[in-house]
Amino acid sequence: MATDPTVKGTMTSPLLSRRNILLGGFGIAATATVAACTTSVPGKAGMPSRTFGAPAPLSPSPGQRLVEKTLVAKPVSLDLGGRTVSTWAYDGKLPGPLVRASSGDFLRVSLDNQLPADTTIHWHGIRLRNAADGVPGLTQDPISSGTKYVYEFTAPDPGTYFFHPHVGVQLDRGLYAPMIIDDPNEAGDYDAEWIVVLDDWIDGTGTTPDDVLKKLIADGGPASGGGMGGMDHGSMGGMDHGSMGGMSMGTPPWVDAGDVTYPFFLINGKPPTDPDVLTAKPGQRVRLRVINAASDTIFTVALGGHRLTITDSDGHAVEPTEAGAFYIGMGERYDAIVTLGDGVFPLVARPFGKTSGGQAIAVVRTGSGSAPGVDAAPADLSGQVLIGSQLRPAESAKLPDRAPDATVDLALQGSMKPYQWGMNGAKFGENEPLTVKAGQRLRINATNQTMMTHPLHLHGHTFALPSGLRKDTVLMAPMQSFAIDLDADNAGDWMIHCHNIYHAEAGMMIALEYAT
Ligand code: C2O
Numbered sequence: 451m452a453t454d455p456t457v458k459g460t461m462t463s464p465l466l467s468r469r470n471i472l473l474g475g476f477g478i479a480a481t482a483t484v485a486a487c488t489t490s491v492p493g494k495a496g497m498p499s500r501t502f503g504a505p506a507p508l509s510p511s512p513g514q515r516l517v518e519k520t521l522v523a524k525p526v527s528l529d530l531g532g533r534t535v536s537t538w539a540y541d542g543k544l545p546g547p548l549v550r551a552s553s554g555d556f557l558r559v560s561l562d563n564q565l566p567a568d569t570t571i572h573w574h575g576i577r578l579r580n581a582a583d584g585v586p587g588l589t590q591d592p593i594s595s596g597t598k599y600v601y602e603f604t605a606p607d608p609g610t611y612f613f614h615p616h617v618g619v620q621l622d623r624g625l626y627a628p629m630i631i632d633d634p635n636e637a638g639d640y641d642a643e644w645i646v647v648l649d650d651w652i653d654g655t656g657t658t659p660d661d662v663l664k665k666l667i668a669d670g671g672p673a674s675g676g677g678m679g680g681m682d683h684g685s686m687g688g689m690d691h692g693s694m695g696g697m698s699m700g701t702p703p704w705v706d707a708g709d710v711t712y713p714f715f716l717i718n719g720k721p722p723t724d725p726d727v728l729t730a731k732p733g734q735r736v737r738l739r740v741i742n743a744a745s746d747t748i749f750t751v752a753l754g755g756h757r758l759t760i761t762d763s764d765g766h767a768v769e770p771t772e773a774g775a776f777y778i779g780m781g782e783r784y785d786a787i788v789t790l791g792d793g794v795f796p797l798v799a800r801p802f803g804k805t806s807g808g809q810a811i812a813v814v815r816t817g818s819g820s821a822p823g824v825d826a827a828p829a830d831l832s833g834q835v836l837i838g839s840q841l842r843p844a845e846s847a848k849l850p851d852r853a854p855d856a857t858v859d860l861a862l863q864g865s866m867k868p869y870q871w872g873m874n875g876a877k878f879g880e881n882e883p884l885t886v887k888a889g890q891r892l893r894i895n896a897t898n899q900t901m902m903t904h905p906l907h908l909h910g911h912t913f914a915l916p917s918g919l920r921k922d923t924v925l926m927a928p929m930q931s932f933a934i935d936l937d938a939d940n941a942g943d944w945m946i947h948c949h950n951i952y953h954a955e956a957g958m959m960i961a962l963e964y965a966t
């Protein structure tokens with residue numbers, strides 16, 4: 451875990467910038483809550499003090515297909531468009547190898563940890579059994595350097611997912627890979643499929659993610675102009691906090707979206723100077739499976755000269771919705787269908803609110819023509835950009851109508867100066883787990899009490915937004931609230947956290963426990 455930043459209850463600066471606490475600040479609340487919860491059981495909230503031992507081996511049930519895979523996590527040197535970086539990756543590849551199965555299959559994935567550190571794998575978005583969820587101290591022991599661990603689980607729901615460690619800020623190294631669960635009953639009305647993995651890259655460029663986190667804590671956030679993108683401090687003034695959903699288009703919704711200044715942004719492990727080239731024939735229908743594996747970057751995605759039809763969000767079907775561009779937060783996935791024109795087109799993922807490091811780009815080629823430049827700027831990037839949480843659910847993806855049996859509050863809190871982030875009054879390990887009883891419909895009233903945007907992620911379940919839209923990761927703009935409903939149908943101890951990995955590691959996590 452991160453070094454404990456001292457909890458301070460007062461703000462010293464009279465200047466209330468976006469970087470400071472605005473309302474319900476974590477510092478102030480933390481003092482009271484920490485004092486009030488000295489009776490909480492140490493380790494209960496997930497500090498690695500519980501031990502689990504080796505997982506009990508499982509077998510597929512009769513008739514269940516077995517999908518086996520071995521992954522090696524190890525240090526590697528990678529060439530990023532002529533620049534060599536040393537990093538950690540699965541099988542030495544960026545992104546790591548695809549894990550693919552059909553819904554209902556039994557997955558057995560062995561991880562060989564050849565890293566000089568403990569690690570785990572979390573199967574992001576998969577509604578799997580708790581013991582395979584990959585959270586050290588909560589669902590398993592950390593996998594120590596030089597040892598192996600076998601993950602066995604059934605993946606029940608088709609969709610686009612990914613996997614990554616749940617240790618420290620390892621996600622911001624090269625340790626991530628796509629995971630696709632196919633629907634054996636889906637016709638698949640498209641000619642080709644492209645997996646598009648987005649990332650922000652800093653590892654091995656003279657620093658590491660661990661050093662980045664240390665510096666954020668030591669400096670109390672980025673140097674001015676860093677991840678802030680030079681946005682105007684007064685920009686909150688005109689915002690209607692109660693109805694972000696109805697905000698006028700053209701207003702950047704996320705205000706302040708990241709803390710880290712990255713030198714590169716990647717699509718499928720490649721920088722714009724050596725882009726991935728995706729080829730097909732003119733007129734073909736392609737399914738894009740876009741995954742944001744970045745640690746600190748929200749992207750705006752557009753394919754030059756094309757409209758996209760968004761079909762799925764976080765693995766769940768939506769009412770097909772046409773867009774020229776869409777936002778994707780860290781940990782989110784969107785599937786889209788596009789009918790390709792004839793020629794060469796830039797697929798661009800532009801980092802929201804970041805002014806250095808350029809953008810991520812891949813080349814879509816169906817005909818002749820020269821490749822787009824690294825600064826290619828599809829017009830749709832500056833048009834109306836779709837906000838994923840405003841999508842409507844497909845009928846098939848809706849939870850059955852039901853009133854909540856229980857309601858809990860979840861406050862996202864924190865500040866850049868000092869760099870401390872938490873939930874419900876304290877950082878993870880000091881906050882009280884949320885609880886639910888098996889079988890309940892739980893409503894979580896989530897409120898972002900900070901001046902940054904956070905992608906809120908839930909393990910082991912998906913939740914429904916008030917519209918019925920099903921997701922496991924949702925972007926929450928500054929001061930935005932969502933009532934999110936989940937069915938407690940997967941017993942165990944689960945995490946809820948911000949998917950900005952630096953925020954999560956600084957403490958912006960909480961456990962969700964099933965009460966017995
Ligand atoms: Cu991808 Cu706990 O997260």
Ligand code: CU
Pocket residue numbers: 903904905948949950953954958
């Ligand atoms: Cu966050």
